[in-house]
Amino acid sequence: MALKKKKGSSMIMLLIIFALIVIFGTAILALTAADYSMRVVASEKIENFYAADSGICIIQGIVKKEVECAVVSGNEKAADYLKNDADTDKSILKKDGSTVDEDKLYAAANAKFKNAYKSYIVDFLNKRDEDNNITQGIYTGSDGKKDLFRNITSKPNIDIPSNAKFNEENRMDLKVISTFETAVKRGQTSNKKTVSAHIIITVPNYGDTYSITTKEGEVALNPVWQNAVSIDGNMNLNGQMEFDGDIFVRGINNMPREDLLKNISYNKYYGGISIGNDKSSNYADINFNNCKIVTANSFCINGSNNHVNSGDIYAGNLYVGSASKEAGEVSESNNIHCHNVYLSNDLCLNSEKTSIGIAQFYGINDVSSPRTTGVDNENYKSSSSIIVNSDDIGKGSAINIENKAIIMGTAYIDTKPEAYQTGEAVAIKGNYKTYGIHIPDDAANSGDQAAIDKYKQGNVNFAYINPLMLIKSLKSGSDSELTVQQKIEYFKLCQKLGLTANGTSIKSSGITLPGGSDSVISFGLSPQSGNNNFDTNYKAEDQKIVSEKQKQLAEKVYEMSAPEESYVTPADKLYAQGNQNRTVMDGDKNRVTDPSTGYQTNTVAQVAFVDEAGNYKTYDVKKIDYASSSVVYVNSEAKKVVLLGRGAQYDGDEKADNVIDLKNMNSSASSGVIVVKGDVELYGDIDFTGSIIAGGDFTTKDNIGVKKIRWDNSKVKQFIASNYNGLFKNIFINSTGSSSEGSTFSVDAGDDTVGYQIDDDVVKLSQWRMER
Known part of the structure; x- marks a missing residue:
């Protein structure tokens, strides 16, 4: 019986303990919920407090902007008086009536300034219409109508007296009350927050250090700063972009030399302006409008589905295709439209289903006078040509040059250890195999027998230039390598004889050059209008035209479009010298010149x-x-x-x-x-x-x-x-000179330092307080 009684008491104790745990647990949950609710309410009140205070700040900003305008209005009235009325105002004369009293003159001008200043501010603050309602954050300034609350979902309520005026001490005390409130949630009484402050506006004297005067x-x-963008590095663009201003990009190809030479066909285009991306599915839609785009390096469109519309391009190369051989992506479906294109090297198409349209093309690096040494396979930089590596040229891809074409160089084949120069100004993929064709010893053509006898198989040497077997030299004479002119003759002869490499004919479709004998200047071989046979179009008198285009490119690239009178090197020598005379920041502060010629030999910065x-x-x-x-x-x-x-x-x-x-x-x-x-x-x-x-x-x-x-x-x-x-x-x-045109600016009176905005002594915030 005693044992049973003990078990019953244990059960009662267990129930009591469990009940206490439930009570305490419920209480803790209730307290937690209440604390969370209070924190939410407090957070909303703090948020509303900041929102209300932001209303004060916005009004203060509007007032400061309008005070600037009021000072300008006052200055105009004072200046008008000094210019047109002071000469006939007898009240400013000295007692003898003979000369102007300077103190009276200033007092009169100061009165005109103050009256116009006060009138402007009072008119603005008391307006309540659709164009100017400061309580709603709406005002119309010099740059148009603005709604300063337009991006705010719940706007603060602003209260400002509608009878603003200056007192006898030329001081206006504008009390601003800003209230912000959101919908009350269950359990809340109110989350309204009200902040007030006084904006004190004073009247400066004409020409005081805190007023604004104008000065040329x-x-x-x-x-x-005469470009929209000027940079020393590279420009990388994706997505949608519009430019309405000129662009200077020096560009940097900082690829290690050994890596550069491993794959010149791709790597020589690295650095400069890059549009699109091999590894991204995002296309680029870039509109340069009628701007000048200048880079000492390359203008590249990489990847697929890109659209580029440009004005004038001044660059080393214009390249469309994959950025690297290892990218693993096929470049296709690109659309490029350009006005004038000036290149010191190549236009290269390495993309399928792609269209390039150019109004005027100037590839102006003369093959006969390379500006690089050729050491370490660098001759590829010294000859302007059009290179087509697209398999679908004429069947999906095309290059169309409408009005004028100058192509002063010839293409190179990517061979090792040195690149092999061809005779083609327009080089289409596969046509390089022509330099591996053997002209039979028994070939005959009455019109070209002398050329056949010169270049037939028994009279020439072929050599393996990795990875191709190519014609290298004539057996007669000094056994020196064929010149560019001889390679032109060899290519034309193979074309006339109908010889093919492995059954593949010479390609010419897909490249459209302008018609007319004066529309194309081509030192090397290019497709001829009407028959698409390859031939040259160059006369000695054309060099004057080419030299002018070279000068135009050099002025934009090497001198950053500066006026000619600021050059050290003569303008007609800039291109031949090939020195980057100006950069943005990466250069010297002072010029260095060659004592023997007086030409600049270093690069100077424009910013230091x-x-x-x-x-x-x-x-x-x-x-x-x-x-x-x-x-x-x-x-x-x-x-x-x-x-x-x-x-x-x-x-x-x-x-x-x-x-x-x-x-x-x-x-x-x-x-x-x-x-x-x-x-x-x-x-x-x-x-x-x-x-x-x-x-x-x-x-x-x-x-x-x-x-x-x-x-x-x-x-x-x-x-x-x-x-x-x-x-x-x-x-x-x-x-590069100076200009006062359009450079009227704000200055502190009696000082050359520049005033950026109205001083706080003129518009001051005081008596800030939280009302509730």
Whole structure:
């Protein structure tokens, strides 16, 4: 009986303990839920607090912009008085009435300035219409109507007095109340947050250091900021992109020499401008409009399904095809349309189902006077030609040159240890086998018997030049290698005799050159209009035309399109010398000349991070005005600079990278000047007007939206001029002249330093408080 009683008490204790655990557990869960709810409410209140405070900041930004406009209005009135009315205003004369009292003159001009200034501000703040309603974040400035709250889902409520006015002390106290509230959730009483502040606006005197006066100032011209993009590195483009401004890309082929020579057919095109990607399924759709695209290296379209529309191209090579032999991808379905194309080397098509259309083509590197030594297989760089390695040429792929063609070089076959030069200006895949054909000793042709006797099998030597057996020399004479002219004769003779290599005829279809005897200048063999037989089209008098085109290319590539009067080497000697006289940053500060000729022999930079004394200086200037959507950014570190547009998905390290956030600008179209030592990367949808200048590469990192880079002469000059002394005047070196056109800019009165925006003494925020 006692044992049973003990078991019963144990059961009761177990039930009591279990009940306590349930009670405590329920209480803890309830407390956790309550704490979570309170945290959510607190978070929403904090979020609403920041949203309300952002309303104050936006209003302050609008007021500052309008005060700038008010100062301009005041300056105009004062200037108008000084120019047109002061001469007839007797109130400013001294007592004797003979001369002007300077103090009275200033007082009169100052009164005109202040009246116009105050009137402008009062009119603006008291407007409540569809174009100007500051309480709704809507105002119309000098650059059009803007809605500063347009990207905000829930907008703050702004309360501003509608009877704004200046007191007798020329001071306006504008109380701004900003309230933000979201829908109340269950269990909440209110999450409304209200912030208030006073914006104090004062009236400056005409010409005070914190007002804005205008001044015509000379700004030193520099080629780098006269382009939309100027870089020393390479440009890598993917996705959709539009340019409306000239581009300079020096380009770097830093591939090790031994690797370069392993596969010249691909590797010589590395460096410069690269569009598309072998290893990516993303296509590139690039519109250069009517811009000039300049690079000392190659202009390449890699991969498939790319569309490129360009203006004038000045480059070493124009290449369409896979970037490397090992890529494992077939390049196809590319579409390229160009206006003028100037090349110091080759146009190469190595892509199927591809069309290249060119209005005027100038391949102007003269085969008779190579500008490289030929050592280590480098002769391939010294002869302009058209190379076609597409298997479907004439059956899917085509090159069409419409109006004018100059082809001053001949192609090379990729043989080892040295490349074999042919006699073809237009070299189509497979036609190189002609140089391996043996002309029979018994061949006969009444019109060409002398040529047959010269080149028949018994009178020539063939040699194995890895991987081909090719004609090398004549047996008679010095046994020297055939000249380009002799190789031209040999190719033409094989064509006339109808000889084929392994049953394969000489190909000529798919290449369309302009008709007319004066439309084509071709030192080597090219398809002739009407019959597609290969022949040359070159006369001694054509050299004058070729030399002019060489000069035009050299001015763009070697002198960055600078005016001729700024050259050291004469313009007509630039191409032959082949010296890169100007770069963006990778060069010397001062020119070096050859004492015997006076020609420049080194490369000078156009940008150097130096102070006024010319000593190197660290720069990190970041002026970003979200209200006006403007950027002035200068950084001398070799760090990556990232431009983030709308929709950008950037997962990089913001501490390691210098990030310029364009997506939160007031307008989707931003503007400014960016000068950086390192690389520039673009993410998202970007619309930027100005100049981007970099010592590194320029790369688009995604295919989100359309990236637009524009150049506007007046805007860029305004940015340069407004930040000239102490900044751009120092870093832009080796100028090419000066200009005051369009360079009216803001300066502090009585000083040459530049005022960038209204001083805080004129528009000041005070008495900030959280109402509730």
